[in-house]
Amino acid sequence: MLQKSGVAALIAAALFLVALAGFGALVDGYSQALHPPGLLGARGVPGAIAFNLLGFVLPGLLGMLAMAGVRGRLEGARWAARIGSWLWLLSAFAFALQGLLPLDGADLDATASRLHANAWTLWWLAFAPGGLLLALGLGPLRGWRVLRITAFAGALLLPWLALQAPSGMPVGVAQRIALALWFACLVVAGFAAQRQAQR
16 A cells, blocks of 8 residues: 555645535535635534544545655655655644544633643644655655656745734635645655656
8 A cells, every 4th residue: 555655645635625515515604715624523513523534534644654654765864854855744644533532622822722732733743844854855866857847845834824923814714724734745755755666
């Protein structure tokens, strides 16, 4: 399965997209533009457990599988790329963790909500330096050019989307752009590793 890391990342992205659209349509008053995805998994929201499983946990685990496949193809890479791949694997773990630590729908300042926010923070905080390290560490290797560019762009843009963009755009939009970027990076990384495995 590690040789199918691109497929795993693609399935992860598709699962999240379907869960977000499907469960979002089932919850009255939920706006994809205004509300964060985590609200669909908040305690007390109809279908929250299913959304957390399909929208966070399974995509996160598939993302970890994809990054394990990438890590397995970096034997000749610099140490920076190997550490970067581990950080991206940690980012995927933190993504899955958001589903295991759901928001408290009745109190967004409760401990449960803070734990969910911590998992969200770990998600992007592990991804950003991981992307920079991957971009730097993949320099001498052939066949990783697209991933180098994608990882560098993701490392620069994701923190801005997670921290600054919500002040200039609806939080739902900012988070969805950030998530789309993250999944795109995983898919690019997974298929880059998959091509290396076929050589």
